Amino acid sequence: MEIEEVEEFLCSAISYCELVENYRDHTDNNNLNQLLISVSSLYAEAMSLPEVEPKNDEVSDLNFDLPDVNLEKNETYWVVFDPYILEEPVRGSLTDDLIDIYKDLKEGVLLYQRGEHLEAIWHWKFNFEIHWGRHALNAMRALHSINFS
Numbered sequence: 001m002e003i004e005e006v007e008e009f010l011c012s013a014i015s016y017c018e019l020v021e022n023y024r025d026h027t028d029n030n031n032l033n034q035l036l037i038s039v040s041s042l043y044a045e046a047m048s049l050p051e052v053e054p055k056n057d058e059v060s061d062l063n064f065d066l067p068d069v070n071l072e073k074n075e076t077y078w079v080v081f082d083p084y085i086l087e088e089p090v091r092g093s094l095t096d097d098l099i100d101i102y103k104d105l106k107e108g109v110l111l112y113q114r115g116e117h118l119e120a121i122w123h124w125k126f127n128f129e130i131h132w133g134r135h136a137l138n139a140m141r142a143l144h145s146i147n148f149s
Contacts, residue, residue: 005048006121010112012041013105013124020102021067029147032074036143039101043136046128054119062110066103069095077142097139104132 016038023031071094079092104127112120128136 005045005050006117009042009045009049009124010109010120012038012045013109016042017102017106017109020069020098023067023069032143032146035098036140036147039098039136039139039143042101042105043133043140046124046133049121049125049128051125052118052121054116054122056116056119062107064106064110066099069098071095074142074146077138077145079138079141092138092142094139094142097135097142100135101132101139104128 019031019034019038023035075094076091077094078089080087080089105124108120108124108127111117111123
């Protein structure tokens with residue numbers, strides 16, 4: 001198993017979770033820039049996570065509180081879900097993106113911290129491919145626009 005890639009991803013996931021948990025000031029451009037850097041790093045690092053099979057198919061409930069993030073004027077943006085299908089854009093929610101990424105990452109972090117490493121890696125990679133990866137791309141697009149417009 002590529003331990004170095006997993007350790008880098010774990011550190012980035014913990015850093016992202018702490019950033020979101022401590023997010024307070026929605027007007028601070030440094031916070032928005034840090035979110036963009038963090039989400040971008042996570043996306044790139046997730047591409048290098050190894051393919052693994054979990055030892056257990058069932059994971060016990062991982063209970064944790066979701067952080068309160070409010071982006072006010074930067075909350076909604078326009079998005080097209082599938083760039084290969086001609087459809088009208090819909091409203092996206094940056095808070096929803098950030099919290100969905102947080103939830104999928106935090107669950108993996110908790111699994112990893114309790115010694116369920118294969119389950120954590122599988123969880124991160126599987127959910128990256130089907131869920132949080134799309135949220136990350138949408139969040140990066142919105143955060144890029146906020147930071148550089």
